[in-house]
Amino acid sequence: xxxxxxxxxxxxxxxxxxxLSAVAFARQDDNALPQKQTHLYAVKGADSLYLDHYxxxxxxxxxxxxxxxxxxxxxxxxxxxDDIPYFHFLTKHGYDVVSIDYRLGMKGVQSPGxxxxxxxxxxxxxxxxxxxxxxxxxxxENADKWQIDKEKIVVSGSSAGAITSLQAEYAICNSLxxxxxxxxxxxxxxxxxxxxxxxxxxxVPRWNTCSAPTLLFHGSSDTQVPYNKMALFGMGMxxxxxxxxxxxxxxxxxxxxxxxxxxxxxAGKPMHENHYExxxxxxxxxxxxxxxxxxxxxADKNLPKRKTWFLPTDxxxxxx
Numbered sequence: 623x624x625x626x627x628x629x630x631x632x633x634x635x636x637x638x639x640x641x642l643s644a645v646a647f648a649r650q651d652d653n654a655l656p657q658k659q660t661h662l663y664a665v666k667g668a669d670s671l672y673l674d675h676y677x678x679x680x681x682x683x684x685x686x687x688x689x690x691x692x693x694x695x696x697x698x699x700x701x702x703x704d705d706i707p708y709f710h711f712l713t714k715h716g717y718d719v720v721s722i723d724y725r726l727g728m729k730g731v732q733s734p735g736x737x738x739x740x741x742x743x744x745x746x747x748x749x750x751x752x753x754x755x756x757x758x759x760x761x762x763e764n765a766d767k768w769q770i771d772k773e774k775i776v777v778s779g780s781s782a783g784a785i786t787s788l789q790a791e792y793a794i795c796n797s798l799x800x801x802x803x804x805x806x807x808x809x810x811x812x813x814x815x816x817x818x819x820x821x822x823x824x825x826v827p828r829w830n831t832c833s834a835p836t837l838l839f840h841g842s843s844d845t846q847v848p849y850n851k852m853a854l855f856g857m858g859m860x861x862x863x864x865x866x867x868x869x870x871x872x873x874x875x876x877x878x879x880x881x882x883x884x885x886x887x888x889a890g891k892p893m894h895e896n897h898y899e900x901x902x903x904x905x906x907x908x909x910x911x912x913x914x915x916x917x918x919x920x921a922d923k924n925l926p927k928r929k930t931w932f933l934p935t936d937x938x939x940x941x942x
Contacts, residue, residue, distance in 0.1 A: 656713040663760040664753065669725050673757055674700055675768065676709045676719040685774035685811070685909065686718040686761065690754060692781025692816075692889050694846070695728035695746045705780075708893035715901060718770055720761055724753035724786065740823060740857060747821050748800055750786040751793060755804040762805055776812040776908055781847060781889035784818025788865065791836070792820050795829045810834045812908040814900065817889035819847050820865060825856035827868065835875040835907035835914075837900070838862035839892040841884025843928035849880075866917060875913045877903055882921040883928045 656676040664671045678684050691698040691705065700721040709719040727746025754777065765772045779787035791813050793800050814837040820827050840862035842849045848861040866878035879899055881888060892900065899918075906912050 656710060656719075661760070661764075663722070664756045666725065666753070666756075669723075671723040671725070671753060671756070672700065673720050673722045673760070676713050676721070677768075678713040678716050678718050680716040683769050683771040684716055684718050685776065685904070686720060686770045687712055687776045687778050687814075688754070688757065688761070689719055689721040690724065690750075690777070690779035690783030690786050691721070692779070692783050693726070695726050695743075695750065695782045696731070697726065697729070698782070704890065705893065711893075711897060715904075717776075717904070718768070720757065722754065722757040724750045724757075743821060744823055747785060747789050750782070751790045751800050752803045754786055754790050755800070758808070759803075759805050762808065772808075774811045774908065776814060776904065777810045778814040778816075779818060780816045780893070781818070781886065784815035784889065785821065785847065785859075787813050788815050788818045788820050788836070791834055792827060792829070795831045795833050797830070812904070813837070814903065815839070815862065816892050817841070817844055817847050817862075817886055819859040819861040821859050823857045826853070827860050827865070829868070829872060829874065832872075833869060833874045833876075835903070835911075836865070836869065836877070837903040837907070838866055838876065838878045839881075839888050839896065840878070841881045841886065841888040842930045843883045844886045844888065846886040847889075849930070870915055870917075873913075873915075875907055875915060877907065877914070877916040877918070879918045880920065881925075882919065883925045883930070884922065885928070 656678065659675045659677065661673055661675065662670060663673050689705070689709070691700055691702060700723050705721070709721065712719050727749050728742065731742060758775070761770060761775065762772055777787045777790060779785070791810060794804070794809050812835045816839045818838070840849050844861070848859050850863045851860045852858045853860065862878055863880065866876050869876040879892070879896065907914060
């Protein structure tokens, strides 16, 4: 074998090895968790509130999804292990994710009566919304540096986080006092709520201005957050089915994804099992700004038939 032949074989082997290494690196990089940056966004009393910014690898200005964890306003963390794959999924599709702390107003509450529950719960939701607005302001202040599109910020939450998300948008649409905490003129580009509701002591919910496009996931047998409503004399919680019906009647954009006989597990399931629906909503309703209305009723044959109507005390006992 000539020296030239040996050099050619060596060169070919080196090229193949380099290509294989590049492919392996690309696969590893594709499965790697996104870069995370942690920031202190507010100090409120004794509470230092942080957010985790998961950065998409897409170049240029990017849309952003704010995530609010669940936990009944008594517990939960912004970096729960089960939620990280959801963040990774969004960043792989070009969305930055900001997962936030917020104050837990029901922490330490033991078996409240209905009146005490209503009063405490209103205060709890108000301070959670305040914290969301403070985190949103922080994102807006850093949007140019972080390459975030200020017109494409979506709020998303699970359970208590879903309640906070829906309540925040409801407050904006009705110019409620809590919106003083938010930069004037700002509104979210969309809302994604996993088993959420709107809470009011001032009568049935009404929207004075058009709501941002809203994606609602809920199970009809949820005993922790009402699927339809849990109210007396207009005071109480109005769930995904009720909200969707009102948005439909008002001609506002929404997508209700309802699962018959499903429980409060819908607070987490969509983040793992409904990626297609989430991406479709973000693409069609948020990015393309199409004012669509859609309702999807589904049934899981593996689910047993369950009760779908509950008393107010059922929800209180289930949560506290």
